[in-house]
Amino acid sequence: MTDATRGMVEPQAVGRPLERLLSGPRPSFDEANELVRKRYAREARFRMMGLGAIIVAMSLLGLLLLSVATQGYRAFWQTYITLDIALPQEEIDPEGTGGPDVIGRANFQGLINDTLYAMFPDVEDRREKKALRGLVSSGAALDLRDRVMADPSLIGSDHAFALVASDDIDQLVKGVIDRNVAESERRVKDHELAWMDVLEADGRVETRFNTILFTHGDSREPELAGIWGAVVGSFYMMLVTLFLAVPIGVASATYLEEFAPKTRLTDFIEVNINNLAAVPSIVFGLLGLAVFLQVFHLPRSAPLVGGLTLTLMTLPTVVVATRAALRSVPPSIREAALGMGASKVQAVAHHVLPLALPGILTGSIIGMAQALGETAPLLMIGMVAFIVDIPATPLDPATALPVQIYLWADSPERAFTERTAAAIMVLLAFLILMNALAVFLRRRFERKW
Amino acid sequence: MILVVVIVFLALVGYGLGRSRAKAAAGNDLASLHSRPGYHGWHVFLLGAGPAVALVLLWLIVDPLVLRWSVENSLPPEILEQPPEMLDFFIQDVARVADGKLPHGGMTPALESSAAYYGWLDSISTVLRYVIGLLVAVYGLHVGLGHISLDFRARNRVEAWIRAALLAMAAISIVTTAGIVFSVLFESLRFFEKVPVADFLFGLEWSPQTALRADQVGSSGSFGAVPLFAGTLLITLIAMAVAGPIGMLSAMYLAEYASSGFRAIAKPTLEILAGVPTVVYGFFAALTVAPFIRGVGESVGLGVSSESALAAGLVMGIMIIPFVSSLADDAISAVPHALRDASLGLGATRAETIAQVIVPAALPGIVAGFLLAISRAIGETMIVVMAAGLAANLTGNPLEAVTTVTVQIVTLLVGDQEFDSAKTLAAFALGLVLFVATLLLNIIALHVMQTYREKYD
Structure with a gap:
């Protein structure tokens, strides 16, 4: 120009x-x-x-x-409908044994249905009856059963039970489903609105803090779905990653920074680590699939495999952070130790590493936070399955929090969308916590030389 | 597992013995020892546990292979002549029956006898493993304890072990890279046996649905990856069109204008954008941005598909702003103050200084930053999986749905699959392309940075 x-x-x-x-x-x-x-x-x-x-x-x-x-934010509350349910002795536990196996077999769904029919006696049509039953969640009967099993003295009289409302009713009460929309375009029909108005006038509808979201595993019913299974799965993965990536990463970095002679081998290792840091995470998923699943036949969908894959992905981050931390320890420390007759290993283990520890911890936590938010490689190793049970060991099939978010985001139900966003908030809360811890460690323990 | 614990426990006993023997050898004058007693202890521990544990772990890896080989050799020919999958299945059942579980297939006499043979071999192997493992451990401890004397250099030995262990840990990165290269490369080669390389790289048609039976209609899927490359390119372009200007301008402002207080707040805030998990961006793109773009498009009379390249690209652009801005910021900050001061001293305004002095001087770093951001965008998965769609359209229209390399890898591999079909192998071939592309971008970026960087000292 x-x-x-x-x-x-x-x-x-x-x-x-x-x-x-x-x-x-x-x-x-x-x-x-x-x-x-x-x-x-x-x-x-x-x-x-x-x-x-x-x-x-x-x-x-x-x-x-x-x-x-x-x-x-709405997903943190859940609508409950309180019903006075009769618990007749002869239908639940005719012999009065009080044994859990007898109570467990009783038809609690029928009891809930009967209560609803009795409250709205003019509902005759079969389809309308089905809609009436559908006001409460299909999981309410199980919940009722558990509560009666826990306290058999309830049997034989009427009690008020707060039952989980179904997802559409929940959305209606929260105002997500608009009453003023034409009936044909509304998921909650006019007669359901009328029933809800009656129940609400009776003071039977309330919203409570949604404990299900934090205590349950996944479910096909939005109102029964929770993130606990995914949180536990993520926890196991983080455990595996923590115990593998941090020691291996710190050891590699210590070797490269403190001991490595300038040879072709160490140069090659350095270039390798830098390149690994730039490899897309999904390629690590392919590696996990081909090596851990196909060659070593580890179980599919297991947090162990997820943790191993994330370990390989997190390693470069830990190595780079540890090297920076080691480099910031002034050479005078090493020279003083060596001058007092310490060996190289002693100088590093007794003096340099402890001084570099805050930086190493900070870098490791940041690497772990990255691993916690990672989704793509987990899709490759089968952690996207629909899993209801809470995993008990790192070898059980499980999913992870980000994968749960991905799965729910795909679901068409409006109630799942709000739960997806709630799960995201939980994930972000964990990440903020980890990063805050890293910042705190850096502020509190970092030394300027 | 129990065996390893027992060996480690034995070795710990050896540590205690070694320490006390070294102390005893020194008597009252500890300084007469070359190494402190703890090092003698650790040396005994390492000789006891090291070889024994390594042997046991190796045994556990080799054992199933040897067992399988000997069971296969004992099988009658009519079973051996089955197709390999059936043979695999049979062997798995043998292992299950020997383990006391029910077989997946039916119980047959051949299965029963093989299982008995397998169980017999397995128990022999287990007994041998215990005996040999413990013998090696005890022998190691014996040798270690025998070494102890006043001038034995236990510390040097232990430190040599530590160095070797550290080197081994550092070498894991090489193993990982090798693992990636070989796993992806071998599966890709198997794919290219079924589909020619040229068809894959230059074919215009992508429909990986292979039929279950050979006589079905459309049984041959076509694996032309050009639509995927085009889709990836389109989304990357959109992302860079967002992230490039915003990232560059932010970096220039932060480096040249911002007060240190503002910088201390703004820089970490921008970097939060890089820390947000990609699945969150995917959610944002699919449920907030895409409907918004669709609404805007409809209000001006444009047909926008619900999964548009534009939505995915825009959100990906937001994600990579901090990659561009922080690398550009580093490059700009690395320009020596003398250049800046000279330009300002000649009367140029700050804007003129930035445009005509600082950016040209920082250009290699900025270019490298852009290349790294592009490589990040190419490899990004979750945003495009959730917001870009599956249909392989060969189009340059950002309002239509396109698909990318990463989306197809995910779709091909999620769910049940057999490992030999062209469909699954295609995912590995795409992975290879992705790996090579990002690696090349990375190498070019490094090269640009090193070759064209101005040396001012």
Whole structure:
């Protein structure tokens, strides 16, 4: 640009004020002032653009968090319908044994249904009866059974039980389903609205804190689905990653930084670690699938395999962080130790590593946080299965929190969307906690030499 | 497992013995020992536990292979002549029956006799493993204890072990890389036996549905990956169009204008964008951005598909802003102050200094940052899986659904699959392309940084 413009005859045709000044005839005082004003205007514009870019980026972050929060906060509450359920002795436990196997076989769904039919005696139509039964969740009967089994003295009289409402009713009570929409486009029909109005007038509808979300595994019914199974799966994976990635990473970094002679081998290792850090995470998933599942025949969907895969992925992060921490320990420490007659290993183990520990911990926690949020490689090794049970060991099939988010985000039910956002909030809370811990460690223990 | 615990326990006893013997050898004058007693103890421990544990672990890995080989050799020919999958299945059942579980298939006399043979071999192997493992451990301890004397250099020996262990840990990164290369490469080669390389790289048609039976309609899937490459490219372009300007302008502002207080807040905030899990961006793209774009498109009369390249690209752009901005920031900050001061001293404004002095000087770093951001965008999976769609359209229209390499890897491999079909192998071939592409970008970025960096010192 500069070379091209210098040769031009007409100085006015040149775009940039600075170049016009340099290449044209000497301007008059006013002209020069005008040029300076334009240049400063440009300067201010550029500055505003920079500030604007940062503001845009920050507001995008805000928008992201806001959209998650507004979609998800409702999921922390769940609608319950209180019903006075008769628990007749002859239907639940005719012999009065009180044994859990006898009570367990009783038809609690029937009891709930009878209660609802009795409250709305004018419901005759079979389809309407089905809708009436559908006000409470299909999981309510199991819940009722468990409560009666826990306290058999309830049998024989009427008691008020708060039962989990079905997902559509829940959405209605929370105002997500709009009553004013035409009936044909509404998931909750007019007669259901009428029943709910009666129940609400009776004071039988309430929203409580959603404990199910935090204590249950996955479910096909949104109102019964929880993240606990995924949290436990993620926990096992993090355990495996912690016990493998951190020791191996710290050992590799210590070797490379403190002991390694400059050989082809160590150069090769260095290049390798840098390249591994740039490999897309999904490729690590392919590795996990081909090596851990196909060659070693480890169980599919197991947190152990997920942890191993995430270990390989996290290693470069831990190595890089540890090397930086070791490098920040001044050489005088090593020289002093060596000068006092310590061996190289002793100098490193007794002096350098303890001083580098805060940095190592910070880097490890950040690496673990990355691993916790990772989804793609887990899809490759079969952790996307629909798993209801809470995994008891790292070898049981399980899913992980980010994968659960992915699975729920795919579900069409409106109630799952809000649970997805709630699960995201839980995941983000864990990540914020881990990063805050890392920042705290750095602030508290980092030494400036 | 129990065996390993027993061996380690024995070795710990050896540690105690070694320590006390070394102390005893020194008598009252501890300084007469070359190494402190603990090192003697650890040396005994390592000689006891090291070889024995290594042997047991090796045994556990080799054992199933040897067992299988000997059972196969004992099988009658009519079973051996089955197809390999059936043979695998049979051998698995043999192991199950020998383990006392029910077989997946039916019980046959051949199965029963093989299982008995397998069980017999297995018990022999277990007994041998225990005996040999313990013998090696005890022998190691014996040798170790025998070494103890005043001038035995136990510390040097232990430190040599530590160094070797550290080197072994460092070498795991090589094993990982080798693992990636071989697993992806071998499966890809098997894929290229079924589908020619040229068809894969230059074919315009991607429909990996292979039929279950040979006589079904459309039984031959086609594996032309060009639509995937085009889709990946389109989304990456959109992402860079978002992240490039925003990232660059932010970096310039942060490095040149911002007060240190503002910088201390803004920089970590921007970096939060890189710390948010990608599945969260996927959710944001699929449930907030895509419907919004669709709504805007409809209001101006444009047909936007519900899974558009635009939504995925925009959100991916948000994700990679911090990659661009922090690398550009580093590059800009590395430009020496003398250049900046000279330009300002000549009367140039800050904007002019940035545009004509600082950016040209920092260009290699900035270019490298862009390349790394592109490689990040190419390899990104969750956003595109959740927001970009599955249909392999060869289109440049960002309002339509496109698919990417990563999306197809996920779709091909999620769910039940047999490992030999062209469909699953195709995923590995795509993985190979992805690996090579990101590796190349990475190498080029490093090269640019090292070759074109101006040296100012």
